[in-house]
Amino acid sequence: MVMRWVGGCGSIALLLVLMVGCGASDPSALDGVPGSLDEQELSGRGSLADQQAGVLGSPGSQGPLADIHFGYDAVDLGQGARDILQRNYQWLEDHPDKRVEIEGHCDDRGTIEYNLALGARRAAAAKNYLVALGVSSMRITTISYGEELPLCREVSDVCRRRNRRGHFVVFGE
Amino acid sequence: MMELEVGGMRSRAWKRLLVCCTGLCIGSVAVSPLAAQVRSTIVGPGATQYPIAVSALRTAAAESGRAEEFADLLIRDLRLSGMFRVVPRETYIERPQSSGVEASAIGFENWAVLGAQALVKGTLLESGGGIVVEVRLFDVAQRRQLSGRRYRGGAADLPRIADRFADEILAQITGERGPFDSKIAFLSTRAGRFKDVYVMRANGTDISRLTESHTLNLAPSWGPEGDMLTLTSYRDGNPDLYSVTYPGGDWKKLSSAPGLNLGGRWSPDGSSIVTTLEFDGNAEIGILDPDGSTRYRVTDHWAIDVSPTWSPDGRFIAFCSNRAGSPQIYVMKRDGRGVRRVTRVGSYNTSPSWSPKGQRIAYTSRVHGEFQVFVINVDGSGLRQVTTDGNNEDPVWSPDGRYLLYSSTQRGGAHLYLSDLSGINRVQLTQGKGSDTSPSWSSWLD
Numbered sequence: 001m002v003m004r005w006v007g008g009c010g011s012i013a014l015l016l017v018l019m020v021g022c023g024a025s026d027p028s029a030l031d032g033v034p035g036s037l038d039e040q041e042l043s044g045r046g047s048l049a050d051q052q053a054g055v056l057g058s059p060g061s062q063g064p065l066a067d068i069h070f071g072y073d074a075v076d077l078g079q080g081a082r083d084i085l086q087r088n089y090q091w092l093e094d095h096p097d098k099r100v101e102i103e104g105h106c107d108d109r110g111t112i113e114y115n116l117a118l119g120a121r122r123a124a125a126a127k128n129y130l131v132a133l134g135v136s137s138m139r140i141t142t143i144s145y146g147e148e149l150p151l152c153r154e155v156s157d158v159c160r161r162r163n164r165r166g167h168f169v170v171f172g173e
Numbered sequence: 174m175m176e177l178e179v180g181g182m183r184s185r186a187w188k189r190l191l192v193c194c195t196g197l198c199i200g201s202v203a204v205s206p207l208a209a210q211v212r213s214t215i216v217g218p219g220a221t222q223y224p225i226a227v228s229a230l231r232t233a234a235a236e237s238g239r240a241e242e243f244a245d246l247l248i249r250d251l252r253l254s255g256m257f258r259v260v261p262r263e264t265y266i267e268r269p270q271s272s273g274v275e276a277s278a279i280g281f282e283n284w285a286v287l288g289a290q291a292l293v294k295g296t297l298l299e300s301g302g303g304i305v306v307e308v309r310l311f312d313v314a315q316r317r318q319l320s321g322r323r324y325r326g327g328a329a330d331l332p333r334i335a336d337r338f339a340d341e342i343l344a345q346i347t348g349e350r351g352p353f354d355s356k357i358a359f360l361s362t363r364a365g366r367f368k369d370v371y372v373m374r375a376n377g378t379d380i381s382r383l384t385e386s387h388t389l390n391l392a393p394s395w396g397p398e399g400d401m402l403t404l405t406s407y408r409d410g411n412p413d414l415y416s417v418t419y420p421g422g423d424w425k426k427l428s429s430a431p432g433l434n435l436g437g438r439w440s441p442d443g444s445s446i447v448t449t450l451e452f453d454g455n456a457e458i459g460i461l462d463p464d465g466s467t468r469y470r471v472t473d474h475w476a477i478d479v480s481p482t483w484s485p486d487g488r489f490i491a492f493c494s495n496r497a498g499s500p501q502i503y504v505m506k507r508d509g510r511g512v513r514r515v516t517r518v519g520s521y522n523t524s525p526s527w528s529p530k531g532q533r534i535a536y537t538s539r540v541h542g543e544f545q546v547f548v549i550n551v552d553g554s555g556l557r558q559v560t561t562d563g564n565n566e567d568p569v570w571s572p573d574g575r576y577l578l579y580s581s582t583q584r585g586g587a588h589l590y591l592s593d594l595s596g597i598n599r600v601q602l603t604q605g606k607g608s609d610t611s612p613s614w615s616s617w618l619d
Binding site for chain 2: 048051052054073109110111112113114116117118120121123124125127128142143144145148149
């Protein structure tokens, strides 16, 4: 099977994930790996690459910016989402060399194509809010994955809410 | 493969002999359990199944088994159609090797006494790797030939020959050609975590894998000639629209506008592709040239506009929009004007598919939290619920407009189901590991 990596740092990120997962503490044991485990390196991979590596939703892959969540079939930003976006905005202000890709995701209760459109809306809503707060729009890209990359598959409201998310993937310069 | 008509008196006087059971009849048969070789049938209402006898072909090479195999293949399609009751072979009086194949040489009383109203007989010639199948359909009571065909091809063409003649039998008996000489493409996770494209014949046989891509793939859709599919894939990181040749499996990027390039459906005349694009995070419908360049944007509305499908004459597009506050089915002209809402019942109606016969649209509607397949007339009348159990999505029509194919979880995992419009009579067409979703049904292969 052909493996395709999203982004340029896929294989390095995978090595880092393996290190974190196995509790390895000696980075120099792996050739070519930078000495410090920067969490941002891990988050530069995105949900599709995580899924391809089999680590989607694993603890080490969250990155420095928290997910926001949406109501069922909704694209509007509740107070909780706005609070998180405010903190994410602050982090981006503190790290002006970073850019971010915002992923829009849905739970499994819609149809495949409609959920892709909904995910696009969710990612755009988060981007527009950050831009309104003052982030340059050139630092933000968006992508929708619809219902295709769920963090969990249980039939429960808790799981579904987890999946209805805007996810922030940080990339360095 | 070559095909010719063969002589004898042909007549289409038997149109509509069989009351067509597509959706207007109420059946009472439960879904049959699935057998490994012979799929269950879409059983039509018992009163209107047409009794037919299918004789093994007469051949000089009986040892190859192909003479009987042809009859078995044909019988499988006739049973799957739901419109025929096949008189059992063990009751036949005439033996294929010792009886005639033309009307003047057939003892029709030998078939009438079994209750057969139609009869299939023919010959098989095998030479080298090639075969010649000559097969005829007879009206037993009138003692005459209704249709005859000669097919010339390789040994591997036998299933397709059977499918083509099954379609011809349906054309003669019901007045409308059958759907069997066509292909179904679908997405499946049967080989791993990611969805790849698979192709099979319309009767569910001969499944082959077309893509092996380890990424997200969505919305396969046949091109008009059945030799390629459009497909949305994240193989380059963005949901771009590709064409993939069939059977070659060669990819070519068609459209990579920023954001969604979701699902490409070819217009019936093959001149353009309708797709869902994205503008500032908002899904909008656009028309592409065959090479993938954007010709024009069709919708320009703040709402989500997604999942376009062509009318069979290519003049209209049905699509899903939440411009009224919730996802509903709409119809518009292909230039975007004249937008008209079709669905008025239900709060979540998506994934329209326009019948090849032109008057109906199938779609998915959320009912009590689950998805069901519905059919509605284009003018909004005649609402009919087709499915009731499990989660049922992505309905598409057979090329003859008689059947619906959709992905259903009614028996656990998602598999493809074939159903008549009543929904009562259905057959599970795929099974096994993984989930089978997003089917596309090609046009006839000729």
